[in-house]
Amino acid sequence: MTDQQLSERPMRRALALAANGPATGVNPRVGCVILNGDGQTIAEGWHRGAGTPHAEVDALAKIPAGGAVGATAVVTLEPCNHTGRTGPCALALIQAGISHVVYAVGDPGHASSGGSARLRAAGIDVESGVLADEATALIADWLAAARLGRPFVTLKWASSLDGRAAAADGSSQWITGEAARADVHSRRADADAILVGTGTVLADNPSLTARAADGSLLRAQPRPIVIGTRSIPADAAIRSHPQSPIFLKTTDLAAVLHDLHDRGIRHAFIEGGPTLASAFVAAGLVDEYLVYLAPTLLGGDRLALGDIGVAGIADARRLGIASVDRLGDDVLIVARPVTTQNHPTPSPAVAPTDRDAHRTTDLNKETRN
Structure with missing residues (x-):
């Protein structure tokens, strides 16, 4: 089984989590699944609307301090790289010790994009495009x-x-x-x-x-x-x-x-x-x-x-x-x-x-x- 196929299972789960979020509003629906080194799910999160924790932060909050070191984060949208009502998700992943990030579709926002570049600069392995069509369909209007x-x-x-x-x-x-x-x-x-x-x-x-x-x-x-x-x-x-x-x-x-x-x-x-x-x-x-x-x-x-x-x-x-x-x-x-x-x-x-x-x-x- 290829790395892409291994990533699809948790990405489908992340998409299902994302669908729980509000379909309207200024923020997109995003889901996140965090896996340990054995590929087992250790936390899940999703975004509940403007002003609430983003999906990555929501998932990380469910892991004890140090528990995400070396883990993989699977996210439906490229982690954001800006500070609005909440801080940059890319930075939160870096600080948590995540070693691998998989996302479905890139963030086209002028202010919020650039998360993948920030992650790579921090030495994190980044994979994009997993189930991109499904993720795009979920938030096509927001994109x-x-x-x-x-x-x-x-x-x-x-x-x-x-x-x-x-x-x-x-x-x-x-x-x-x-x-x-x-x-x-x-x-x-x-x-x-x-x-x-x-x-x-x-x-x-x-x-x-x-x-x-x-x-x-x-x-x-x-x-x-x-x-x-x-x-x-x-x-x-x-x-x-x-x-x-x-x-x-x-x-x-x-x-x-x-x-x-x-x-x-x-x-x-x-x-x-x-x-x-x-x-x-x-x-x-x-x-x-x-x-x-x-x-x-x-x-x-x-x-x-x-x-x-x-x-x-x-x-x-x-x-x-x-x-x-x-x-x-x-x-x-x-x-x-x-x-x-x-x-x-x-x-x-x-x-x-x-x-x-x-x-x-x-x-x-x-x-x-």
């Missing part, structure tokens, strides 16, 4: 946000097979069935924020909560973000959301994303309707598409997307299919820009060009998906 300084953006819509998000009279409840709607609410709960335009709020008065099948609120709730310049009534349902809504009176989408990143939001979930959706697509700011297709035909002009700047087939926005799942009678297609389908690296958060400006200034006319 993207760390690289770009903006949230990972998921765009969701539900439509008929002929691409309509509503019937000719504007009605859209419900295009998809219960299984698809339950999946949407679960994914809402996994995001830091849910974005809509003012038109959606004014037309549909949505609550934007993540709910169970019986209507009760799920434990995790996305922060509601309303984009656009029109005022929202004092009695709007969104104002009763468990998370205080943020109203951004702008149509500069790049500025919106940078603002949200500064507020600690790392994963933004867009449900705003065709106008807002089209603006984000046209600006090249969508990293993941969730398209729920119902086996029905509606016809008419209520399309899920409007103008996205595609004048001819050569301009088409090419996507790669990440997965296709059956949800009751409906189908969910998860797609990503072809350059990001395997290891998501979203498009740069640049401001919309003059060509795109007219697509980002009409968010007040938003309609519901």
